[in-house]
Amino acid sequence: ETNLEVFYAWPDHKVFHEPIAEAFTKANPDVSISFRAAAPSYDEAVQTLIRQGMASQLPDVHYVGFNVMRTLVNRGLLDPIYDLVGEEDMIAEGYTKQVLALGQVDGKQYGLPFAMSTPVVYCNADLVAQAGGDADHIPTNWNDFIALSGKIAALGDGTAGMYYELGVDDWTTQNLVRNFGGQMMNDAETEIAFDGPAGQAAVKLFERFHTEGGQLPIDQRAARQMFTAGKLGFYFASAGGVRGMEKDIGDRFRLRTAQQPLGVENATMPTGGMVAVILTKDPEKRVAAWKFIKFATGPEGQSIVVPNTGYMPTNTLALDKDHLGTFYEKNPNWFTSVKQTPRARPWFSWPGDNGVEIGVVIRDEMTAIANGTKKPDAALADMTSQVRALLPKTN
């Protein structure tokens, strides 16, 4: 019997990781699964892995955040999975090219994407209605959206219009830049690109959220508490949290999800989510692990993940009638993200060792805009110079 140690980020993801493991061991009695304590975020998961790598106490399987997979590769903790894929035709097994790309670094496949999401707008339909809007058809351009949001803020009784969260990493900032058709770096990853026109539009828009859209400069936990308490009109966050959001809100108000407004026609958005990767170097274990991650990312695994979260499936086979087909019909809030998939692009991860710190720098500068302590231009300039200093010198 083989035992696989599995490590994942976000403790609340327990709700699907454990059922998947259960289903897997039922189907494969010769493999048992045990979990390590979940890390509170993708970043911290990687930090933990690096520390454990030092002590040779790595788990066997990990679900690594798209943005930090590169760090694992750089630290030599991951090997490509070509020893396992062999002749298998992954496309035939339901993984699209686009999806498989999410599991690659420098063109090499390191794992199978397990869950994806894009940022969506969570709407308090009651407040939207009070402000004269319609949650099922929220504005698709930023100007109208901000105007509506401002109206919600003006309702009084402690309501705020919107909250565009910055999160613990740079995901949502990337989203804004991409929303205006920009990128964080050029394709060759030699030069910063977010200081261009798209970036400038993004930071200006972010400022307007606060000046016109009724966003309060408060921290994310506080804002989320406000939203679930029914005091906030719009809340931007990963679609992956739909399930949790519904649970916390209960029947306090009507929750709708909507696609994000777009800054330019060719807007894209970063895909959040994780890749199932194999850390063990033991060939026998790798085989079992391969079986496991294929199961988890396959139709059965995905049909457990999606309803419990809000993530989109990474495997097209999961969309058939046996699995999730009818689910989306019944749950439109879940479908929003799927509708956005054409625009979904990989979550850009920073070259070099300082990805985590770059995320912090970006978040801090954005916070400065939110607090009104810096003008968007100045903040963007500072952001650029600081990020540049943290990028590898050789590039």
Added chain:
Amino acid sequence: MASHGLDIQSVSKRFGDVEVLSDISLSVRAGEFVTLLGPSGCGKSTLLRIVAGLEHPDTGSIGIDDRSIDHVAPKDRGVAFVFQNYALYPHLTAYQNIAAPLVMRELTAMQRLPFIGRRLPGAASVHVSIDERVRKTADKLQIGSLLHRRPGELSGGQRQRVAVGRALVRAPQLFLMDEPLANLDAGLRIHMRSEIARLHQEIGATTLFVTHDQAEAAALSDRVAVIFGGRIRQFAAPQELYRDPVDLEVARFLTQPFLNVLETPVPIAGRVTIGGLHVAVRDTEGAAKPGKLAFRPEHATLVAAGKPGALPVIVKRIEHSGTDAHVFVDLQAGATGLVVRIASEEASSLRPDAATALLIDSERAWFFPNGGARHLVGRARAA
């Protein structure tokens, strides 16, 4: 220094369930030195603290010169207090300790400030006057050269003098001292005892002094109030206490370490019967109950066995202490552990287990009828 009389009227005090002082009345004349003498826990300190205003009596009242001070704060009562362990401020020098009561009274908070204080209007002259008085007091107590030291750097006797100085410097109406000598070693105790006597003679302040050492009380006081269990049992001059203790308990306390006590039946015609012998005792007149015959070791002698009126005894142990010796004897008729004080020379002829006889000085022995006080002729229990 003008002296003032102190009047304690019917003071009672209880702590929780315990009545610590019961209806204490005591008048101290101006300039008088009165000692409160009693066993540990009898309430001496409590009474003193009530007089100082540190504690409030449940009933009764305290007056100085016929003026009630019940509602006067301790610092305004004009009393000085010397504590058993001196209660010196450990962080202040002897000088500062002595000056403290003056500084606290005569200078404002601003004027007390280290450097500026002296320069404030009006402060300079007060500072000078305080300095003068502190130095005068220190000289009187012969601690002029120790003024810069902290209490930790002083010997017990020196600390005691600083404490007295702190009390003295204010020229108090009334001096209260709570066992100021108890913490000193024997030699120093006796030396400081005469210092206190000298000071009292010199200054003449009315003084209330607490001790549980009867020798100290006798050596110092004009009058002594013997307190037992929160009541004054006897209030009299030391010689009178020596001659005529009011009851057996007081007698025992005053004759430490040794009081000889013999059980007797009802006295008949001025005589009590002990072991078949009839012993004359001055004190039995009118007594109609059995009781106890008590006498001090020095109020008996050893005589040749067989002498009429003397009780046959066996010598057990002899303790020499210079001029005198204490001879421990057992009565052949039964009572054991009697002690006789005789001259050392006489004692050297005695050997343990020798048979001899005990002759009690009938003029000085006391008869205490059971369950009551001695019949004392015309003496108030407390003035």
Added chain:
Amino acid sequence: MASHGLDIQSVSKRFGDVEVLSDISLSVRAGEFVTLLGPSGCGKSTLLRIVAGLEHPDTGSIGIDDRSIDHVAPKDRGVAFVFQNYALYPHLTAYQNIAAPLVMRELTAMQRLPFIGRRLPGAASVHVSIDERVRKTADKLQIGSLLHRRPGELSGGQRQRVAVGRALVRAPQLFLMDEPLANLDAGLRIHMRSEIARLHQEIGATTLFVTHDQAEAAALSDRVAVIFGGRIRQFAAPQELYRDPVDLEVARFLTQPFLNVLETPVPIAGRVTIGGLHVAVRDTEGAAKPGKLAFRPEHATLVAAGKPGALPVIVKRIEHSGTDAHVFVDLQAGATGLVVRIASEEASSLRPDAATALLIDSERAWFFPNGGARHLVGRARAA
């Protein structure tokens, strides 16, 4: 209990630069009660601790019954030690305190374990024997009913008895007591003093006792070693010490609180000159230097002014203490602060400032030539 003699030979000890003991030799006979008497800091405790093996002499040696114990560990010397503050184990009951030396010596670590211990082979009988001895000792000391109490729940005297019990229970060859009475109050001190005397009589163990109270030394000891500054000045029976102190310092120490000392020129024909008067002194024979005439308060009397051979004095203060009174007088010829002890009755006729005369008992006064000891006839300084 078999008694053993103790032999201290030329013991010296220094702490850093200070020579605390210099060449001390002392023989204690089996069963003898010897007291080390001296002022604080003179080295008494150090000597005792050296005998116990708690401290090691720099030179010299300690023997018991002519067998050197210099290399014997403290616990094996067969000595028992009673400490000044008793040094009881605060967390153990009186019973356990007394039993401790037996338990530690006679039981193995395993056998000492709380419940199991008793059940181990051979342990039961030892436990029973220990229990017996503890109870017997406690009964002897009359603390049988206190055995379950902790030291914190005992009075000073009771603690002292437990400490003695702990020393006694081992049936030691030698009893060492370091001021065991110093922490007790006056009454209790005298009581416990006779307890110790009784015990010594009963048990007869050789005892070395430390005190700085000469009355205690006199009351208890067969012989007293007076130590000053780390040297034995005089080693003699108490009466002899009383009669014939070897030098002024010893005399002063032994006559606390009062020794009268008068400066005199070289004595002529057995007389010294004081204030124009020639006073006869037994002691001057052979003295060829000026010196000091010293006498105890009880070795002088007050006589009518003008009596021949008496020194005219002025009465300053009278201190009554029962039978006797101390009269403080100043010599009209200059010396101040002399003290005379007279009977209380005689004193009552005296008033401060009265002129009277002082008659010194020439048979008992001592003459100390300057810079040397008295000329003592045929007495060894230390046996």
Added chain:
Amino acid sequence: MAILTENAGPSYFRPRSSAAARERSLAGTVLALPAALLLAALLLGPSGLVLVLSFSDASLGLSSVHFVGLSNYLRMLDDPGFAISIRNTALYVVIVVPLSILLGLGAALQIERRTALKGFYRTAYFLPVAATLVALATAWEVILHPTFGFANAVLSRVGVEPARFLSSPDSALYALAVIGVWQLIGFNMILFLAGLSTIPRELYEAAAIDGADRGLNRFLLVTWPMLAPVTLFVTVMTVIRAFSVFETVAVLTQGGPMKSTTVVLYTLYEEGFRYFRVGYASAIAVSFFAFVLLLSLVQTRASDRNRWSTR
């Protein structure tokens, strides 16, 4: 008092030369040895290693280590992040130390004098010391919620603008300082209570008779000087604890918003365990320790001048 008197040292050691002396010295060595070894292995050794690492470019997980001289220290000098954390720490200490000492002292003084409710007060004030901060932090977070927190509800009732407390870079550090004070008052109060209980009652009575029977007079004449050794101990402990603030930051703000609450130890943690720059983190640790040490020495020196003994 056991821990609080500065001069509670051993009387003196008796110099010995004999076998018994050797035995005792041997026993001392054996008894102290486990502690000495562990002290070296767990505290001093690692701390010394930190000193060594501070001259290297060691990085967690990478095996190559190079000696880089003082460059970590030089980098510290012009690292704006580090400068900010120094400033934040200093500000935090300047607020927390005096406030928690004064309030702790005030509470102790008042509690000591009360007869009723003494046990209740003592427990109430001590509770935060025993608090599991992670749990209580959530309570604080909601109490200080920028819109519907209890604190703002109360503020708005008395007509004060709602504050964003932990969300605003202007106030977050102060909010943490308030929580810090809240946590430390009880600790200091207990130590002061212990100190107060050793002041002999007679001293207060002597002061009452000398004319200082209440208020500031009595405090200045008796209480304050008698508390001096305790105060020193409390101050040193509080300063160290305030400098070592970490958990509230880690749990409530993660150093944000905008680094407004990054403190030195948090930077140390981030550099060491998040960014894996062990060399740099070690340099921070070394400088930090040097500073704390210096400060404690200065404090002890300063109060040495006013020392007295109770003997």
Added chain:
Amino acid sequence: MSRQFPAYLASLSAHGVLMAGAIIMVFPFFWMLLASFTAQSEIFNGGLLPSPSFVGAIENYTTALTAIPLFRFMLNGVIVCGAILVLQILIAVPCGYALAKLPFPGRPLLFSAVLLGLLIPIQIPTIPLYIAIANLGLLDSYAALILPWAISVFAIFLFRQFFASFPDDVLDAARLDGFSEFSIVWRIVLPSAWPAIAAFSIFSIVSHWNDLYWPLVVITDPDLMTPPLGIAYFRQAGEGAGHVGALMAGGVLVTAPLIVLFLFTQRHFVRGLTLARH
């Protein structure tokens, strides 16, 4: 001292101030308790305080006890704190005694080292300690949680000060009675040091029960989590505040043992700090 009206008033106002302070000190606990009884849907209902209900209480406490193995965490807490405390005492008491009463070579040096150690914030040596523990393969073990804290300089200092005032004569008496230095430590010194031990225990237990920093670094196995680590994970479960009520229920359960402990020992605690000479 005087019984005038103002004094009475002063006492009243002092009680007022103290009570206000006490309320502030206790308020977060009170809030936590209230919230732990409040249904998730009622937590942010705009009221000044959470509004507890029976249903809410049941819901929260069940969630707290089922969502995370809280009892397991608390058991871990007990094991870890207990082991740390025992080790600290067993190591510090003999050392404190030796420092206070026995001359041995290196004593002044060791004492200086202890004083120095007192000033080192515990976070400083953690990086090398972590590396060492990782290299020994001890990550994710009780040993990793316990061993680094086996020595407490504070304990050594406290006991050393405590023993310094222990009468030398008692030790000499014990030596004469046949105690060896070791039996003196275990049979005389240790039993009479319990007030100091009680005081130290509170310090030790409070700080290790509540420590987050170190467990966060060395523990990833959920079976080994200590209460604060468990609560921290519980708190982060959910991308927002999650179940405040349930979280608070967990907080109450985790904090309660310490509060109860303090209630029972506070008297000894203060005494242990003050106890000087016997």
